[in-house]
Amino acid sequence: xxxxxxxxxxxxxxxxxxxxxxxxxxxxxxxxxxxxxxxxxxxxxxxxxxxxxxxxxxxxxxxxxxxxxxxxxxxxxxxxxxxxxxxxxxxxxxxxxxxxxxxxxxxxxxxxxxxxxxxxxxxxxxxxxxxxxxxxxxxxxxxxxxxxxxxxxxxxxxxxxxxxxxxxxxxxxxxxxxxxxxxxxxxxxxxxxxxxxxxxxxxxxxxxxxxxxxxxxxxxxxxxxxxxxxxxxxxxxxxxxxxxxxxxxxxxxxxxxxxxxxxxxxxxxxxxxxxxxxxxxxxxxxxxxxxxxxxxxxxxxxxxxxxxxxxxxxxxxxxxxxxxxxxxxxxxxxxxxxxxxxxxxxxxxxxxxxxxxxxxxxxxxxxxxxxxxxxxxxx
Amino acid sequence: xxxxxxxxxxxxxxxxxxxxxxxxxxxxxxxxxxxxxxxxxxxxxxxxxxxxxxxxxxxxxxxxxxxxxxxxxxxxxxxxxxxxxxxxxxxxxxxxxxxxxxxxxxxxxxxxxxxxxxxxxxxxxxxxxxxxxxxxxxxxxxxxxxxxxxxxxxxxxxxxxxxxxxxxxxxxxxxxxxxxxxxxxxxxxxxxxxxxxxxxxxxxxxxxxxxxxxxxxxxxxxxxxxxxxxxxxxxxxxxxxxxxxxxxxxxxxxxxxxxxxxxxxxxxxxxxxxxxxxxxxxxxxxxxxxxxxxxxxxxxxxxxxxxxxxxxxxxxxxxxxxxxxxxxxxxxxxxxxxxxxxxxxxxxxxxxxxxxxxxxxxxxxxxxxxxxxxxxxxx
Numbered sequence: 001x002x003x004x005x006x007x008x009x010x011x012x013x014x015x016x017x018x019x020x021x022x023x024x025x026x027x028x029x030x031x032x033x034x035x036x037x038x039x040x041x042x043x044x045x046x047x048x049x050x051x052x053x054x055x056x057x058x059x060x061x062x063x064x065x066x067x068x069x070x071x072x073x074x075x076x077x078x079x080x081x082x083x084x085x086x087x088x089x090x091x092x093x094x095x096x097x098x099x100x101x102x103x104x105x106x107x108x109x110x111x112x113x114x115x116x117x118x119x120x121x122x123x124x125x126x127x128x129x130x131x132x133x134x135x136x137x138x139x140x141x142x143x144x145x146x147x148x149x150x151x152x153x154x155x156x157x158x159x160x161x162x163x164x165x166x167x168x169x170x171x172x173x174x175x176x177x178x179x180x181x182x183x184x185x186x187x188x189x190x191x192x193x194x195x196x197x198x199x200x201x202x203x204x205x206x207x208x209x210x211x212x213x214x215x216x217x218x219x220x221x222x223x224x225x226x227x228x229x230x231x232x233x234x235x236x237x238x239x240x241x242x243x244x245x246x247x248x249x250x251x252x253x254x255x256x257x258x259x260x261x262x263x264x265x266x267x268x269x270x271x272x273x274x275x276x277x278x279x280x281x282x283x284x285x286x287x288x289x290x291x292x293x294x295x296x297x298x299x300x301x302x303x304x305x306x307x308x309x310x311x312x313x314x315x316x317x318x319x320x321x322x323x324x325x326x327x328x329x330x331x332x333x334x335x336x337x338x339x340x341x342x343x344x345x346x347x348x349x350x351x352x353x354x355x356x357x358x359x360x361x362x363x364x365x366x367x368x369x370x371x372x373x374x375x376x377x378x379x
Numbered sequence: 380x381x382x383x384x385x386x387x388x389x390x391x392x393x394x395x396x397x398x399x400x401x402x403x404x405x406x407x408x409x410x411x412x413x414x415x416x417x418x419x420x421x422x423x424x425x426x427x428x429x430x431x432x433x434x435x436x437x438x439x440x441x442x443x444x445x446x447x448x449x450x451x452x453x454x455x456x457x458x459x460x461x462x463x464x465x466x467x468x469x470x471x472x473x474x475x476x477x478x479x480x481x482x483x484x485x486x487x488x489x490x491x492x493x494x495x496x497x498x499x500x501x502x503x504x505x506x507x508x509x510x511x512x513x514x515x516x517x518x519x520x521x522x523x524x525x526x527x528x529x530x531x532x533x534x535x536x537x538x539x540x541x542x543x544x545x546x547x548x549x550x551x552x553x554x555x556x557x558x559x560x561x562x563x564x565x566x567x568x569x570x571x572x573x574x575x576x577x578x579x580x581x582x583x584x585x586x587x588x589x590x591x592x593x594x595x596x597x598x599x600x601x602x603x604x605x606x607x608x609x610x611x612x613x614x615x616x617x618x619x620x621x622x623x624x625x626x627x628x629x630x631x632x633x634x635x636x637x638x639x640x641x642x643x644x645x646x647x648x649x650x651x652x653x654x655x656x657x658x659x660x661x662x663x664x665x666x667x668x669x670x671x672x673x674x675x676x677x678x679x680x681x682x683x684x685x686x687x688x689x690x691x692x693x694x695x696x697x698x699x700x701x702x703x704x705x706x707x708x709x710x711x712x713x714x715x716x717x718x719x720x721x722x723x724x725x726x727x728x729x730x731x732x733x734x735x736x737x738x739x740x741x742x743x744x745x746x747x748x749x750x751x752x753x754x755x756x757x758x
Contacts, residue, residue, distance in 0.1 A: 006407065061438055067596070218473065219442050
């Protein structure tokens, strides 16, 4: 009778309405029926991305979207700056090297983000063709100020390419107004759809760069997606039921308004941080993301072997552990997408119980009271 | 009250049990729960592919799997022979050119297949590193004799790479025994799962080639899939519910036995061809595939504007039209995957009705009687 609750930062929980839509009988992708759904999903994504540009959807994991952008859009004759503050920043540097780009990888201390000033110092040298940053680095739950960095790049020839995979639909993103050149996202985070779709949107400046490059790939060639999307179509067989599911999820988001969801997600983050402090967990990031939170555990608690295991098996709540240097010390909790206040109150209760089961000193009820107080302002 | 019936050659109809499995609550991919499902699905695919090798599953359309094989496995220092007998053969030549391979594209008349003798003449020159053929060319419903071609390549250094996307699970494929080096497939054909997964299996000879090549891509790098699969894992976020669905579909196939399914599919093909002849439709391919059938329509029938439209709107049956030079002249009908005898009897009835509605002379009941007679031998 213990209910399973998914608090991992991707895949995140998926609304039953999305799953049920996907369970409807299969239909063909070269039909008006598919084109209508695909166009509706795409238009919904444009609203969420805050862009007038098309949002290209690729069947693949989030990595496929970022690779498409790196392979097809990154200027070849200049350096590319990659801010590596965790597992994903590290991955973009790796991908850029696969395409023989001249990569300047800025290694950041875990839990810190690159600043607009750091970027400006590099960009001002005139040596850079692109800057790649991660809006919300999932491995460290750390937020990068994309708006500030876009102010540095927007009136230059430099492309700003943003991994917003745990950003879009959770954290403020005003692609056109800020002047971001590439925004990449994925279905399985704040977009509340199962994993399997990557989204990429490009500015006119980024498309101009794409048009100068012979794509070094076929499946991830952004030009073929652009041509197909102009006819509400996909270049190869479209992932029909992931798209029907996405359309429902996107409609749910836009019915509320993504700006309202940004505020709610920020409130959830605040509530969880406040509660965490009340039960002896510490905020790991110096620039915390509002979509996912990384929390350090008290000395003596066996994080992966006991705390997370008890949470999952006894209380049904799945949260993620730490990676690399944070492995065994940290837990990561999702509060983007299909999350509501009662989820968080329940999760904090479970964390209190499980910490106590692990032998940590916890005043049961203190965290729950703290999270409830903050969430009272929920709208 | 008209029921929708999907007879397109991919996506094909998906069993309700597969869709319902996929509609279960989301769970995380880095868990024993996912690894168990992924391993079971993979082992089931190995049985279906008739191989002891691993079967790699990539989130993407079938094209992604073939591109992974071309990009990662094709020897760079020799020519690659591509048999182009339709839209897919043409695509593999395009992809090979993206990777700067020296492509010898053999253009075949539509509805014909490359023969083992054709391949032998080329391979004997010693100039070729790989041969790419399409086991079942969906655009022309044409079958290539992979077993015979494998006899030519298996004791040479030449890799035989097979697009078996509408082959695996429908047509005989004995990968290890025949000595095929690359077999690629996709979820949305005979494997009865929604579109979004590509599968690739490689022989030792093909893996040896992979190991000599620096992958020119990241997402489609077969080495990373091999490393992850050794731990029953995926290199990036796994498409959780496509995999849970695949596992159910694969279990359904193996419960019957893929060899039995090959025989049934061949019987369905025979039944449909016999019925088609009885109602004035002509078999287009000179080497017909058993997984999909292309049929020419009588003079004067408006194939796409009337015949297919009436079939779909009045009788609920979706079939595909012709492509390129066959556009407007041909229909293509799926009989692989989740198809049963009653489906085919019903479809033939609908084709009789719709042809008659289009003004063609049809003896109503003749096709139905013909299809029923052949299907009586069904097992």
